Amino acid sequence: MKKGEKRRQELLQIAYRLFLSQGYENTSVDQIIEEAGIAKGTYYYYFQSKEQMLEAVIGRMIEEEAEAARGVLASELPVAQKLVGIIASVRPNQDEQPIEEALKRPENVLMHNKIRSQLLEAIVPLLSEAVEEGVRCGLFACNHIPERVRMLLILSSGLFDEGEFSRADVDVFIDAAEKLLGAAPGTMGFIGQFIRQGGAEK
C-alpha cells in the first residue's frame, strides 16, 4: 500500500515531463516504461490506459494550482489582491514557461482541451467567490456571477492560450471584463500584466 503509490507517482512524474516536452500523442507508452525501467505489464497494472494516465497527470497539475488559489481566497488580503493572487496561481510561473509554450503546439490539442475543462471546473467556483466579495465591496456590480466568471475564463483561454494576439485584443478583453462584471471603467487594467508574453503581431 506504500510501494505502489510511490511507483505510481514516479510514472506520473515521468509522463508529465514527456507529455509537456514532446506532446501527448508523440509520447509512447514504450518510452515511458523505458525511462522508468519497468515492463509493459507493470505500467498497465497502475493505469488502465494511456488516456486515463493523461487525466491523472492533468488532475495532479490542477489540484496543485487549486490548492494555492484556495489559500489566497481564505487569506485576509483585500479583494483586489485576492483576484490577482487567484489568477496568478493559475497562470504558469516563470519557471514553467515551457508549459505555456508546449500547450500551444498543435500536437497537444487533446491535452490542452482536457486542461482547459478541468481548470474551468476547479477555478470558476473560487474566482466566483472572490468576485462575490468584490460585489459586496462595491468593486463590481452584476448578477449571475459564476456564469460571468466562466465566460471571462473561456474568453481568455480562447484568445490568449493559442496563436497570436494583438494589443487590441488585450484592451478589448479588459473592456469586456469591466463591462461584464460591472466594474468602473479603467479599474481592471491590472489583468494586462498576466497576459503580456505570448502574441505580438503588429
Added chain:
Amino acid sequence: MKKGEKRRQELLQIAYRLFLSQGYENTSVDQIIEEAGIAKGTYYYYFQSKEQMLEAVIGRMIEEEAEAARGVLASELPVAQKLVGIIASVRPNQDEQPIEEALKRPENVLMHNKIRSQLLEAIVPLLSEAVEEGVRCGLFACNHIPERVRMLLILSSGLFDEGEFSRADVDVFIDAAEKLLGAAPGTMGFIGQFIRQGGAEK
C-alpha cells in the same frame, strides 16, 4: 484532370460521413478505402495523410457556409436581417442536427478544434463587415470591431458548442454581446433563437 477530381470528391464525401458518424479517430483509412472500393495506394495518391484529408473535409464544409454568408452580406437586406442571415448560414441546419451532436462527442476534439479555428478565420471578416454597417446605422457603437466579433464567436463556441448550458448562460451571453458592441439593452435577444437546442440543465 477530370476523373481525378471526381474521385477526390467521392472520397471526401465518404470521409465526411464517416468522420461525423464515428469520429475522426475512430475512422480508419482502411474503412474509407473499403467503402470506396479502392486500394491503399490510390487513397494516398489523392491525400498526403489522413489529417490532411480532415483539413480538406472541413475546408469544404466551411467554404459552403462562407459562400452563403457572403451572399447575405452582399444583399440589400436591413442590417439586422443580415446579422441573422450570416449567423444562420454558420449554424447547422435542421437536417444537419447530427453534425452538432457528433462534434460534441469527446472523440472528436481534434475535428471540433480545426472547425472552430477555420470557421473563425472565415466568418470574422464577414460578420465584422455587417457590424460595421450596424455602427453606421446607429445600431451599434464600438471600436475594434473584428476583435469584438472574434470574442463573441469564441465565447459562443466555448459556451454552447460543448456540454451543457443553462438559461442564465444564454442571458448573460446576450448581455455580453450588447455591451461589447455597444447596442441598446434588450436589442439583441434575437441571438437566443440560434442557441436553444443543446444544454438544458436546471
Added chain:
DNA sequence: CAACAAAATCGACTGTCAGTCGAATTTGTT
C-alpha cells in the same frame, strides 16, 4: 494505329503502438 508519357490504381509490406495475458517473483501474514 503505334509509341510513348502521364495519370491513376493496385496491394503486399513495414514500422509503430496501445493494450492483453498468463506466468513468475516479491512481499506480507498467520
Added chain:
DNA sequence: AACAAATTCGACTGACAGTCGATTTTGTTG
C-alpha cells in the same frame, strides 16, 4: 513453512497509418 496478495515481467496480438515499386488505364502525337 505455507499461503495469499501485491507487484512485475515480456512475449504476443491486433489495429492502423503510411510506403513503394509494379501494373493498368488514359490521353497525346507523329
